[in-house]
Amino acid sequence: QVQLVESGGGLVKPGGSLRLSCAASGFSVSDYYMTWIRQAPGKGLEWVSHISRSGDRIFYADSVKGRFIISRDNAKNSLFLQMNSLRAGDTAFYYCARDRDPTSSAREYEFWGQGTLVTVSP
């Protein structure tokens, strides 16, 4: 069955970097749009970035543009998020999510990982 497992979170100082990973099973990441979504503790959901099936369409939220990079390794069936120049406002649980339908033009997230916590603090 479909499973998404995030890893790589932790405590980092402001200005530092982290690389999150999302290991997928039960499907191929190259067949779906894949997305990172975050949630600050006690707050709402915030879309961060997504990558298209072909990898040629990548979009970022304004809040992370120029600092975060989304990528995918089809051979490892994994999604990544390289986070640079981290700020306190980036503190959140980071979820990877998969689209419901690979052919749909709408972004609808039927499968989510359990999340990994990133804490940015001195």
Added chain:
Amino acid sequence: SYELTQPPSVSVSPGQTASISCSGDNLGQKYVSWYQQRPGQSPFLVIYEDVKRPSGIPERFSGSNSGNTATLSISGTHPMDEADYYCQAWDSSTVVFGGGTKLTVL
């Protein structure tokens, strides 16, 4: 940038119908999805394409979307429906979530 607005909280008595609104400019022109998130858990999809339910979601959950407002309705609410609910749409290749509504069943 596009914004979706939800009421922070909604209360309902067990067995009654809960309605949670989500408003945005010309929202009726976009597909809206709804997610339920219980404390300590990841969100999961309960409505997509405005009105459709993924496999396994009870018929008690229904959606609508017209004009500037989408609505999630939960009929015959159970205590287990108590959770945060988020609407979501996408606009110009970016995705937007509403601020979330805490549904209390009391």
